Amino acid sequence: MIETTNLSKSFGGKTVFNNTDITVEKGSICGLVGINGAGKSTLLRILSGVMRQDGGEVKINGERVYENERVKSKIFFLPDDPYYDTGVTGEKLKKMYSVFYDFDGEIFEYYTNKFSLDLKRPIRNFSKGMKRQLFISVALACRPEYLFLDEAFDGLDPLARLEFKRGLIKIQENGCTVIIASHSLRELEDICDSFILIDETNVRVSGNIEKALSNIFKLQLAFRENIQPENLPFEYIRAEVSGRVITVVARGNKAEITAKISEMKPLIMEEIPMNLEDLFIEEVQERGYLK
Amino acid sequence: MQTEKTSVYLKIVNDFKRKIDLGLYGEGEQLPSCRDLAFKMGINPNTVQRAYTVLEEGGFIFTQPKKGVYVAVRDKKRYADEIAREKLCEIKNSGIDKKILIKIIDEIWGDGND
Numbered sequence: 465m466i467e468t469t470n471l472s473k474s475f476g477g478k479t480v481f482n483n484t485d486i487t488v489e490k491g492s493i494c495g496l497v498g499i500n501g502a503g504k505s506t507l508l509r510i511l512s513g514v515m516r517q518d519g520g521e522v523k524i525n526g527e528r529v530y531e532n533e534r535v536k537s538k539i540f541f542l543p544d545d546p547y548y549d550t551g552v553t554g555e556k557l558k559k560m561y562s563v564f565y566d567f568d569g570e571i572f573e574y575y576t577n578k579f580s581l582d583l584k585r586p587i588r589n590f591s592k593g594m595k596r597q598l599f600i601s602v603a604l605a606c607r608p609e610y611l612f613l614d615e616a617f618d619g620l621d622p623l624a625r626l627e628f629k630r631g632l633i634k635i636q637e638n639g640c641t642v643i644i645a646s647h648s649l650r651e652l653e654d655i656c657d658s659f660i661l662i663d664e665t666n667v668r669v670s671g672n673i674e675k676a677l678s679n680i681f682k683l684q685l686a687f688r689e690n691i692q693p694e695n696l697p698f699e700y701i702r703a704e705v706s707g708r709v710i711t712v713v714a715r716g717n718k719a720e721i722t723a724k725i726s727e728m729k730p731l732i733m734e735e736i737p738m739n740l741e742d743l744f745i746e747e748v749q750e751r752g753y754l755k
Numbered sequence: 756m757q758t759e760k761t762s763v764y765l766k767i768v769n770d771f772k773r774k775i776d777l778g779l780y781g782e783g784e785q786l787p788s789c790r791d792l793a794f795k796m797g798i799n800p801n802t803v804q805r806a807y808t809v810l811e812e813g814g815f816i817f818t819q820p821k822k823g824v825y826v827a828v829r830d831k832k833r834y835a836d837e838i839a840r841e842k843l844c845e846i847k848n849s850g851i852d853k854k855i856l857i858k859i860i861d862e863i864w865g866d867g868n869d
Contacts, residue, residue, distance in 0.1 A: 493799055629797030636800075637790075653763055657801045674805065677762055688850075722848075729850030737761035 465490050466511060466610070466641065470520035473506060480506050482665040483520065488643060488658065493636055495652035495673075495740075496645040498662040499748055504645040505544060507662065508612045511643070512541035524610060537564065540608035544615045546599050554583030554598055558605075565606035575601035578627055593619040604631045610641050617648040629655045653740040661747055668747055677738055680746060681718050685710045685725065686732040697724045701750055711736070713746055763798060767806035775815055775826055786816060786824040 466488040473481045480503040488494045496504050509515040510522055513529040513536050522528065527535045548557065554576060561567055576583060579597040587595060596619045603611060611632075617625055632642055632655055643660075646652055652659065653673060660670040669676055680701075686708045693703035693710055698721045700714040709732070714721060718735075725733055738746075761769075774780050786792075789807060793800040807824060810816045817827045846856065 626797045630794055633794055633797070633800065654796070654798050654802075657799045674762065674764060674802075726848055726850075731849065733848045737765070739762055 465525065466643070467523045468511075468517075468520060469523075471510070471517055471522065472519035473503070473510065473515075473517050479665050481517070481520075484662075484666050486660060486667060486670070488641060488660075490641050491636060491639055492658050493632060493642045493644070493656045495649075495656035495659040496643055496662070497647070497649065497652065497659060497740075497744055502662045502664065504662065505614050508541060508543075508614050508643065508645055512536070512539050512610075512612050514541060538609035539612065540565070540603050540606050540610070541612045542599055542603050542614065542616070544618070546595075548587050550586070550588060552587050553585060554581055554587070554601075557587070557598070557602055558583070561602055561606055565608070568605050568607055571607070572601055572605035575604055575627070575631065579624060591619075593621060593624065596620055597624055600628055600631070604635060607635065607638070608640060611635065611643070613642070613644045613646075616644045616646055617651050618646075625651060649739075649741040649744055659740070661744065663748065663751055668751070669743075673740060677740070677743060678718075680713065680715050680738060680743060682711065682713045682736040682738055682742070683722070683725070684732060684734045684736055685712065685730050687728060687730050691728070697728070701746060764802045764806040764809070767792075767798075767803060768809050771806070771810055772813075772815060780826045782826055782828045784826045786826065788823060 466486070468484060468486045471481045471484040471486070472479075486507075496507065498504050506515065510517050511524070511529065513522075513532065516530050522530065524535050524539070529535050529539075552560075558567065558569070558572055576598065579594070579601065581590075581594060581598055581601070587598065590598065600616075603613070616628070620628060629651070632644075636642065644652060644656065656673060658671060659673050659676070661668045685696075690708075691710070693700065693705065693712060696703075696710075696712065698714060699716075700712045703710055703712040705711075722733065722735075771780070771786070780786065786807075787795070789803045790800055792798075793803045796803075807816065807818070811818060814827055814829055816824050818824050
């Protein structure tokens with residue numbers, strides 16, 4: 465299990481985390497989402513012990529992470545832009561990672577074959593997507609207990625994405641806990657069972673994706689009379705009026721609210737399904753982002 | 756490709772409902788295991804499991820422990836009830852008067868004989 469309590473971190477006077485509590489259950493594939501600059505990469509760096517927090521605790525398997533080699537050997541952190549020496553090839557990378565991790569050469573071969581990567585070619589000649597594929601192959605071959613991925617789907621073509629998601633399912637079966645920071649919310653919704661949405665200084669919503677989606681809903685309404693959103697008998701997050709049609713986003717007990725609307729005898733009452741992307745947009749708009 | 760805008764597990768539920776209704780999966784036919792389907796689609800196995808649970812609760816499929824998931828033999832009458840209930844809820848929400856609705860039903864059935 466991954467746990468932070470009262471996590472705080474600031475850079476040059478800007479607070480990124482302020483008393484933030486995060487829990488990720490063991491064996492979960494968790495999507496980390498947030499607007500640009502919300503602190504996704506910072507959180508992954510702190511969780512993998514690359515960066516030290518200003519305050520609070522960060523524990524993995526109940527142990528502190530920072531400067532703890534034993535815990536860190538169970539973690540694989542794949543940054544947005546992983547470092548490699550000039551001239552390094554896939555083969556050399558394999559040797560380097562074999563020193564620190566329980567590297568499985570067969571898994572490495574399986575994925576590098578799938579991705580058709582030439583392991584004798586210097587990485588610097590690889591395209592962005594190929595570099596990504598190579599480092600993903602390394603990450604999966606290291607068989608970590610905790611895998612942290614930053615902008616994991618960036619630059620990957622649709623087939624590589626699918627292969628990568630399959631790889632994640634396989635390591636999850638072996639008990640690996642995964643956190644993926646990404647803006648590809650569609651991919652995250654496929655592969656993740658939980659999520660963390662962070663805003664300026666804290667966690668905004670987190671937990672099971674389905675549960676969070678069942679707590680927020682969008683309705684399209686139209687009435688015979690001229691009814692404005694302000695006249696609706698429930699609290700809503702956002703409402704849009706287009707002609708006679710009111711589109712309203714609300715949170716809470718859907719059955720109760722739709723019953724109240726039914727009493728008003730609407731001409732139209734239709735629920736519009738929401739996905740993780742809609743949830744994200746509603747949550748960050750509520751905070752006044754990009755208005 | 757424009758994908759249907761709904762949550763992943765509902766997409767799986769609706770997809771199987773449609774395929775079962777169309778007879779693409781016959782009664783008693785085995786469905787892919789949760790893990791196999793998840794792996795094939797690149798979807799979290801928990802999500803597939805949730806979809807299967809919903810389908811099982813809806814009487815579309817049944818699980819034989821350690822064997823697999825199969826398409827259920829469905830009680831057509833019970834299913835008809837469900838459809839009627841669903842549609843009537845929609846109709847009720849439109850704000851129609853109950854007496855008028857009953858009149859319409861009688862008209863459709865023809866003189867209220869059947």
